[in-house]
Amino acid sequence: MSINTSFIIPHKGREDMLIETLTSIANLQTPQEQYEVILVSQNKEISTALSEFKETVNLRVVHSDDNNTISHSRNLGADLAAGKYLAFLDADISLASNWLNVMIDTINTRDNTVLVSAMQVNSPNAPPLERIRTALSNAELDVPVNFLPGRNLFLLKSTFEAAGRFPEHLLTCEDYFFTDKVNKLGELFYTSQTQYVHIGEDKAYLPMYKKEIWRGQSNIASLRGRHIPLREWPSFIVPFAFSGGLLIAVLAIIFSQPVIAMVMLLGALLPFAAYTLRLKRLVKQQVTWWRCSLFYLLYFPARAIGTLIGVRGAVSTSSHK
Template identity: 50%
Template sequence: MITVSKQLSFIIPHMGREQMLTETLASIAQQDFDTSKVEIIVVTKNQQIDETVAAMASTIPLKVIYAEQALTISHQRNMGAAAAVGEYFAFLDADVFLAPNWISALLKILSEHADIKLVSAVQKNSHQAPPLEQLRTALSNAAIDCEVEFLPGRNLLLHRDTFILSQGFPEHLITCEDYVFTQRIAELGKLFYSSDSDYIHLGEDKAFWLMAEKEVWRGQSNIASLAGRKIPLSEWPSFIAPPVFTFGCIIALICTLLGANLLAIASICAALFILAIYSIRLRRITKGKPNTLTILKFYIMYFPARTWGTIKGILPSK
């Protein structure tokens, strides 16, 4: 049995990009909090850690655990939690830069509100953020300072006991694991998205083609993530809209070539309806920045990428 000897354990799954990991660690070191009460556990798939990261172990309480390539990000997070000795667990992605008050602000929320079991800080744009990053940040911040149904896994804070009761992250999922994990927490109490602190997502999508490639990867566990859990009504559109738009466009094209004009019109209308509804909603969330053209471009690339990722996820692996 692990003895609780720290107030907070940061658990960071990692693979590849060590410059961003270095910045993430630097933001932890700059917290307005007693770092003697903190430990940092990096669970990496790299064969070795960069010298710059290793050197930080002399200035911050850093522990590195090496994980096998075949393991999922959920495995990495659970491995870190198993080794953690903190009263609270903070799960971070290895490409976030925390505001200096991240620990103090979020711990205050958990300590003062017993009904809140999981808390996350709001996302903030990086300096001179391109339109796609602005859009992504606005989507992340659609609901602030309120109870939410889901929290992304980039920055999460919860009590150790809450994590134990949740049974940890679902290790069978390659992606979408944060949907399942945070819904388990929601069965124990409230999820809260707070503007009392913030973070910058260093690895946020900044180029549309790279975004599309990532969405193919992100979509591969869409169907698998549905198994064994109750799906909130608000989550269903995210599963339905991408294939309706994508197949609506494909069917419209095929029917046009075959001369089935009525079916072509019906199909393209269904696709355009989905595009319009989502674009109007996002336009309202972003308050006009970025512009409508950027929003349309985003969904025209996002919907097919998500659809293809979902299909890849259910195809037999080679």
């Protein structure tokens, strides 16, 4: 039986979550002979525990330089892939046992569907922030979407090549850039028929704040070379409207300009309230109003700071999944 699907997993640093990812692949309903796993590691060596997966999931380990981007790792894995289909996973994703079967069936039975991703579910005893992240990820289900995060993507290798591969010049936002290109070839579909757990999902607010600063650093670079639809503009404008509005309101109060302070405060709070209300509707009773508000109180300034750092060209990173 020939290899049908090539899993491609970029990896750097932690191995415990990667082992959970590989274990979930080993537990797939799909026969092992039908897939391979290409691990593109930026670690200098792998552990004995990882080496043992060479038998259970047909694992092949490729080493990449520590300075290369995650896009480079994904493209390198795709170059070596023997499968007709490519399954891009992050190294902290636990798949449901029917994941691969559903992916293949969906991409072959839905008209004009060229890229498929699965629904995210919470881990056991998930804290409020993880529940928020999961709810935002699942805002649109069982419908075509405009872009998808790179945590679990399934497509034909021919589609991957036709879309121009992952953009190696970006440190972050590479998945949105790539899936936007794929969307020009056909529909992206987010299915609830199978699931995954994002093991490394944000669980604490301060680390999330720091991570969003890093994630925001490629915002401007990701705009180059593609048309930006109207639906994406709020994600760039609102963090500055909120953060800048609050800052100017404080300065206006200091300099005794109450009218300007009120106008700027209103301009900051309106989008904040709209986003928080939408989030509360998504999480329902799982998360309190305060936790939803705290999320955007940290998220918007972090994104604004990250974008400004990216504009200055001071983009740097120490790790990726």
